[in-house]
Amino acid sequence: MIDRIFIKNSPTFKSLELDLKMGFNVISGASGSGKSVFLESILAIFGLKEPNADLVEADITIKDIDKELESLGILSEDKDLLTISIKRLNGMRYFINNQAVSKKKVNELTSKFAKYISAKNASELESEHALNVLDSLIATKTSDYEMLLENYKQDYKDYKLVLKELEVLREEEQNIANLKEFANFEIQKIEAINPKVGEYEELLSLKKKLSFKDKILSSAQPVLHTLDGLDSVVKFCENVGIETSAFLESATELRVEIERAIDEYENLELDTEKTLTRLEALGDLKRRYGSIEEALSHLNIQKQNLDKYNNISFNIESMQKKLSTLDKALKDKASKISALRKASLPSLSDLLTSYAKSVHLDKIELRLEKASLNTQGEDMLYIFLNKTDKQNLSSGEYNRLRLCMLCASTSIDKSKADKGEHVLVLDEIDANLSGVESQGVAALLKTLSTKYQIFAISHQPHMPLLSDSHYKVLKNKDNSEIKLLDFEGKVDEIARMISGDTPSKEALEFARKSLGK
Known part of the structure; x- marks a missing residue:
């Protein structure tokens, strides 16, 4: 509240x-x-x-x-x-x-x-809501009815999923030749390149090193010559008493690393044309799929798709059998639901009519008609007032009929037990x-x-x-206020509503007497 x-x-x-x-x-x-x-x-x-x-x-x-x-x-x-x-x-x-x-x-x-009774969004008299009210009534009398409804809804959900999968397979079957050709094309293209994770980056690094080979080797000899000239530095340090053991050790390690690098670059050989061709092929895969990892993943997916396409006739047949089994189970459950609804229809009609009488409406008639399978079964529930369809009712009749349905729903639905x-x-x-x-x-x-x-x-x-x-x-001059009326306030306001801004004595007496009951 x-x-x-x-x-x-x-x-x-x-x-x-x-x-x-x-x-x-x-x-x-x-x-x-x-x-x-x-x-x-x-x-x-x-x-x-x-x-x-x-x-x-x-x-x-x-x-x-x-x-x-x-x-x-x-x-x-x-x-x-x-x-x-x-x-x-x-x-x-x-x-x-x-x-x-x-x-x-x-x-x-x-x-x-929260619910709003207005001319718009009036769902109370629609078949979906009316069937829900009828189902709630049946559930109060039949212990396993709610389970039957739940099982039907789950079967219907499974049925729609299988139907969708079957439709996809049938679309694929119509275009199977093109799908197989495309899958084979992508598989062959990726397998022909046979990419390895990290290979593209390794080739780029190797290409970069090769471009610097001549420059590195031409500058290597002056560096070694400089290291050879360190003897005079060591001799001077010894003469003035400076410790050089650590310096000599570092210089020796540095020379080893420099000679190793020179050796690596001297032995660096690369088929430039072959490498560029390989880089181009790997780069094409990266542009198409985002990465080599994604390309390999796509390869596996297309292999699975090709296997599915090769077995599509078997898959369609299997899916059709599954759909047929679900269809039979659905129709069996829908038939049981319809039978229980038909048996309980007079009870709901009587309940609605009892409320209708209190608002001076004619007898309410409910008609259960067969429909194609849907989430609620195979039924549509239509409401008539004195044989008049709800679409042809006056706004006053329509809203009162909605109130009757709301009262029926509330009296049946135990989930609204708490006041307010x-x-x-x-x-x-x-x-x-x-x-x-x-x-x-x-x-x-x-x-x-x-x-x-x-x-x-x-x-x-x-x-x-x-x-x-x-x-x-x-309403005041430039503002309004709302006042909760006490007994005397109610008497005055009800009398005003009966006889106008200057309530008559009779209206005041009627209001006081009616409120006092």
Whole structure:
């Protein structure tokens, strides 16, 4: 749940800090007071709307959220608490626990516990979600159903992998002659050169030495002559009492090294043309593959590819058999899943219809139709209201039907057992509804509030009458504020919603009596 929200410099709030409550939270106020602006700030925290303030910050409590944060590489001091901040810093920047993140990452994290009922992104009535709800219902009655679903999903994943491999093999088979020719060409080229690791560098070093051979040898004799003349130096040192043993030892070692170098250069022979040709061939391999090591690695890969191409018919046949086995296993499991779904369809239909009655909707009909194999089996689940497809429903009917599906999902899904663990945001869900329809929506939201922390804007009195917390947005000259209403405040606001800015005595009495129930 959202424990606290802070908004600074939004279009209607200069500075707003609000401690929020669990359960059913209703927001009301005169038109233009800033209700939607406040709701947009909440949605911005979940990455569902663009931020409308210089700073929006919220403290949120979700059980064991530290595990989700850890998977995203975000530190957490409290295992159940996270703080999301959005700041205007040369553009909007997002933070989780003071660590910079992307808006996408915020949305990925919060989508696990926050839901927004709006005209866009309505997934509750799509086949995928409806099948998930139906599967959850079946799992409460059939102990091994979840295992059946998991096994099917794993088989489907394996099936798609094998199918992809088979498609690659078939593409290669169509072009097998060219592939074999190219593999043979590269193998022969590399093997013909027969490169050795380090050979290129050795030849370069040898070539460099050879280019200096004449220069080195021509300068060698003067150096040796200089060393021969050291006798006069030694004799002088002895006459003046200077120790020369170390000097003589070093001079002797130096002469040995110089003579060794001269000998090496005198015996240095190289077939220049052959060496240049070899360097060119090795250099070509380096340019093509990056290094001699990479060229040798590529040689092994092409040998493996050639072996695969030579055995491609066998590989395709083997892959086809594997695919056929997986296809049979998939269809067997999908058939069992479909049978269980068909048997449980009336139960889900009855559950949805029970919620539909409370919001004055006609009977809900569910149709399970066969589809091609997919991640959920071989079924598509379509929802009709009094035989009318969801695409042809009015916006009011559509949103109420979504609420019915949400209620059904929540009543089945035991993972939402803790009150306030999940957040549900609704913007004027009762707009354009009659009084009895609005009353039914309010009752459904009250039911949902046992599992969700709900935030809803309303212009009708039915939601405030059932709310756990009623907030009023008050617009001043150049700023708005939000006030949590006490009992008398609720009475006055509900009466205003019924009879206008000057509440009638009857409206006040009705509000007081209804709240007192």
